[in-house]
Amino acid sequence: MGFLAIDVGNTRLKWAHYAAAEPGAKLLAHGAEFLENIDHLPEREWAGLPRPDRMLGCIVAADAVRRRVEEDLAELWDLPAQWVVPAAFEAGVTNGYDHPARLGADRWVAMIGAWHRALATGPARPLVVVMVGTAVTVEAVDASGRFLGGFILPGHGIMLRALESGTAGLHVPTGEVREFPTNTSDALTSGGTYAIAGAVERMVQHVRQHCGTEPACFMTGGAGWKMAPSMSVKFELVDSLIFDGLLEIARQRFRP
Ligand SMILES: Nc1ncnc2c1ncn2[C@@H]1O[C@H](COP(=O)(O)OP(=O)(O)O)[C@@H](O)[C@H]1O
Ligand SMILES: CC(C)(COP(=O)(O)O)[C@@H](O)C(=O)NCCC(=O)O
Ligand SMILES: [K+]
Numbered sequence: 001m002g003f004l005a006i007d008v009g010n011t012r013l014k015w016a017h018y019a020a021a022e023p024g025a026k027l028l029a030h031g032a033e034f035l036e037n038i039d040h041l042p043e044r045e046w047a048g049l050p051r052p053d054r055m056l057g058c059i060v061a062a063d064a065v066r067r068r069v070e071e072d073l074a075e076l077w078d079l080p081a082q083w084v085v086p087a088a089f090e091a092g093v094t095n096g097y098d099h100p101a102r103l104g105a106d107r108w109v110a111m112i113g114a115w116h117r118a119l120a121t122g123p124a125r126p127l128v129v130v131m132v133g134t135a136v137t138v139e140a141v142d143a144s145g146r147f148l149g150g151f152i153l154p155g156h157g158i159m160l161r162a163l164e165s166g167t168a169g170l171h172v173p174t175g176e177v178r179e180f181p182t183n184t185s186d187a188l189t190s191g192g193t194y195a196i197a198g199a200v201e202r203m204v205q206h207v208r209q210h211c212g213t214e215p216a217c218f219m220t221g222g223a224g225w226k227m228a229p230s231m232s233v234k235f236e237l238v239d240s241l242i243f244d245g246l247l248e249i250a251r252q253r254f255r256p
Contacts, residue, residue: 001050002028004079005246006057007106008065010134011157012222013038015045016243021054021250023116032222035065042072051077056250058084058105058242084109084249091248092116094146106242107137107150113245114218115145117238126211128203130235132221134158136196138203142211151199156223159192177230193230204233 003021007014016030031045055073059066066083073079084090086108088100093112097103107129114129127141132155139150154162163170175185177193200217207215217233220241228237238244 002052003247003250004049004052004055004073005243005250006055006059006069007109007242007246008035008057008059008061008069009106009222010061011035013041013061013065013069014242015041016240017049017052018247021056021247021254023244023247023251025247035061038065038068042076046072046076052079054082054250054254055079056082056084056246056253058109058246060104060106084246091245091252092119092145093141094144096147096149103147104137106133107131107139108147109245109249110220110241111139111141111147111245112248113241113243114216114238115141116248117218117241117244118216126207126213126215128200128207128215128217128233128235129241130196130200130217130219130221130224130227131241132156132196132219132223132227136199136221138199140203140207140210140215142207143213148207148210151203153196153199156192156196156226159195160188163188193227196227197230197232200235201232 003018005016012032012034014032017028018025070081073081084105086100086103088095091112093115111129114127124143126143129139131137134155136153136155140148172185175189177190178186181187181190217235219235219237224237
């Protein structure tokens with residue numbers, strides 16, 4: 001019974017089992033696993049689930065990970081995997097990428113989730129959609145639902161590892177975010193955090209200028225909570241943005 005939504009990023013696989021394939025459906029079970037641990041899913045977390053009627057997912061991880069998940073779904077439930085491939089248009093959002101299919105599926109699905117979340121609370125307005133995961137993405141959507149373009153930045157972990165591996169003197173423990181850091185740990189942690197906050201602020205400026213309206217700003221991703229205290233623009237933190245998008249796409253695709 002129900003609908004299984006799966007989001008496979010470069011660090012973790014996130015899954016959610018819903019009572020139905022439609023927005024607002026009851027969440028029955030959910031979880032997140034680091035990719036190195038997903039082998040356990042069929043014997044542990046997924047072993048107790050009733051067979052989902054349908055599955056829809058988005059994946060940006062390597063092909064080997066995708067095959068692993070597809071095999072699990074087939075062996076456990078004889079369930080065919082369906083992965084979202086960004087198209088020119090879906091669920092109210094138009095894809096402005098030069099090659100629409102080359103856009104990360106997670107970015108596309110998160111924008112669709114944000115678009116419908118915003119529409120549910122008022123008239124259409126431009127959006128800035130921020131995902132803080134392995135990488136950071138900052139998307140712009142105009143008031144007609146057109147994805148204008150977006151930034152890709154390294155996430156916290158990648159920024160730190162890049163600095164560590166490219167220098168002799170930056171091997172230090174994680175620090176605190178400070179306005180004026182006075183030690184190496186704090187300088188690195190603050191630099192990464194404000195680089196992301198600054199990129200978001202800049203995209204908000206671009207959208208304000210381009211659309212002539214203040215955008216609504218949504219943030220999601222495993223490290224979203226780390227950014228929250230350091231943001232300079234008003235935003236809503238929505239952990240479920242990708243699942244919201246998958247539910248919306250599922251509703252439209254699987255409509256009887
Ligand atoms: N339990 C946790 N404690 C601290 N940080 C976490 C935790 N889970 C996730 N993160 C942070 O979130 C990032 C992964 O977020 P996620 O959205 O799952 O990424 P992806 O979609 O790229 O796999 C990690 O790089 C880490 O910075
Ligand atoms: C930008 C990403 C690496 C983000 O991945 P994540 O941090 O969610 O693991 C992913 O969306 C991706 O591989 N995108 C394809 C290239 C693009 O969107 O232009
Ligand atoms: K992701």
